Amino acid sequence: MxxxxxxxxxxxxxxxxxxxxxxxxxxxxxxxxxxxxxxxxxxxxxxxxxxxxxxxxxxxxxxxxxxxxxxxxxxxxxxxxxxxxxxxxxxxxxxxxxxxxxxxxxALAVLTASEPAIYGRFGYGVATQGLAMTVDTVRLAAPDLPGVDGVRLRLADPVATVPDCERVYAQLVPDRPGMLARRPGWERQGVLDPESERDGAGMLQCVLAEVDGEVRGYARYAVTPEWDRSGPHGQVNVRQVEALDTVVYAALWRYLFGIDLTASVAVRGRPVDDPLPHLVADQRRCQLGLQEALFIRPVDVGAALAARMYRTPVEVVLEVADDFCPWNAGRWRLSGDEKGAACERTSDPADLALSVRELGSAYLGGFSLAALAGAGRVRELRPGALAAATLAFGSDVAPWLPHGF
The missing domain is CATH 3.40.630.30 (Gcn5-related N-acetyltransferase (GNAT))
Incomplete structure (x- = not known):
């Protein structure tokens, strides 16, 4: 090697x-x-x-x-x-x-898995999910909110607009666990558009959403045309759609719903708490589906747990098993709240027992410790510790991986 x-x-x-x-x-x-x-x-x-x-x-x-x-x-x-x-x-x-x-x-290693079963044995736990939607835009009215008519939408060259879109993306990164702060070069991943990869769709399009001259959202998409004897029923394939506020987000989806010669809009890998299913009248027409996305592996348990904040005050001793990275194994006392945390080794009796894999799954708040305990993967050793830790580890917004790597 x-x-x-x-x-x-x-x-x-x-x-x-x-x-x-x-x-x-x-x-x-x-x-x-x-x-x-x-x-x-x-x-x-x-x-x-x-x-x-x-x-x-x-x-x-x-x-x-x-x-x-x-x-x-x-x-x-x-x-x-x-x-x-x-x-x-x-x-x-x-x-x-x-x-x-x-x-x-x-403190953390992260990955996306082509075969998820492989990586659990190396301590990686699934930490986020992506929501897929294929929306029937014939039967569902377009999303609408007061103020959407004040949003200016403008088609523009996808490559030329990368700096504007990246500024929007960068403002969103701190607000949602799981988002990636990209290094130089990664901003171009979203506009790669080789003809050999289009699978029948047209070229990549980009629409910018502006308010008072400021770009506050964007959508990148391509249309797959389809016709039969009844007429056109193409599909809008959305690659990315991001906005700095709910009105701009609704305006972008209204635009995507209304593209001529199409009958559906498809998007994959959205946050599980995405607003779109609540912006339409019938979620059944959205064909919702979930798939695992980001896997997390704590490499330094103490540093990882001390780096995040907690939704409610927490004081818990974790018995962590980690055969693959033995420097993590043992008992750790976690003390934290919404302002910060500390995590140090201790010899005190453990309150919860789990492996580093479960710690990775719970780390961003996407999967609860209680749910993992229900699957037999977390053991409560002190009554009440599981409920308290589950609440503390939670997140007000669902963690989300915006793109693969």
Missing amino acids: QPLRWAEWDAWFDTLDVAFGGVADAPERRAWWREVTEIDRMLAVRDGADTVATGGAFSFGLTVPGGVELPVAGVTAVSVLPTHRRRGVLRSMMRHQLTDVHERGE
């Missing part, structure tokens, strides 16, 4: 493509991946001259409850060729990477 060198990047990425089915990325997307690569964080496992496994991480800031931006390792590009499975390659790579993350002083 060796750090990657720039001269090896193409062969390394070819291995990643093969491991994920052999369908190569479009040249535009491949070039972008190379541009955002942090070469000192990428790993290659070799058998002779051949690269047989890959892994790496990106550096992000992650919003945690209380609005703090915490440096995290965004684990990515993890693959092992079929010829080298079941040899402990992945386990060795995960151990090497988590040791490196710990030495860098990052």
Whole structure:
């Protein structure tokens, strides 16, 4: 296992493509991946001259409850060729990477999983979900709120508008746990639009929402046209829609509902508390669905728990099991409230027992400790401790991962 060198990047990425089915990325997307690569964080496992496994991480800031931006390792590009499975390659790579993350002083590692069952054994717990919606815009009236007519909507070039959209996004980041503070280059991910990836849709479009000359929201989308003997019934495929207030948000959705020659609007990966289902009259016509999104792995339990704030005062001793990163194992006393927290090792009796995986699931407030206890994954050792900790770990808004990596 060796750090990657720039001269090896193409062969390394070819291995990643093969491991994920052999369908190569479009040249535009491949070039972008190379541009955002942090070469000192990428790993290659070799058998002779051949690269047989890959892994790496990106550096992000992650919003945690209380609005703090915490440096995290965004684990990515993890693959092992079929010829080298079941040899402990992945386990060795995960151990090497988590040791490196710990030495860098990052309290959390995060990832999105192509196969979620793989990562639980390395201590990653699912921490956020994404909401998918396909809305029948023929049968449902467009969202409307007082003031939407005062929002100016303007179609503009998606690439040229990246700075305006990024300013909107950056203002939203501190307000919702799970959002990523992006490093340079990542703002262009949302406007990559290779023709080979459109799957029958047209080119990417961007509409800006302005109030008094200020851009306060945007939507990026593409239309998939479809016709039959009854006429047009295309679909609006929404990639991103963000707004700084509810009126602008409603105005953007009203626009998306009203695009000519379409009969539905589809969007994936929205927050589970997204307002859209409450802006229409019939949620059944929204075809709602959920899928796991961000997985979190506490790499430094004490630092991670001390970095966030808590919805109610909490004083609890956690017995944490962590076979993969043994420096986390043991008892930790967490004391915190809405102003801050401290988390230190202790020899006092434990109030709750759980593994680092459950701690990751509960960390952003997306999954409750009580629900995890109901599944037998958290044990209450002191009566009343579970209810108090569940309330304290909660979040007023649902955690949300805005995009993959």
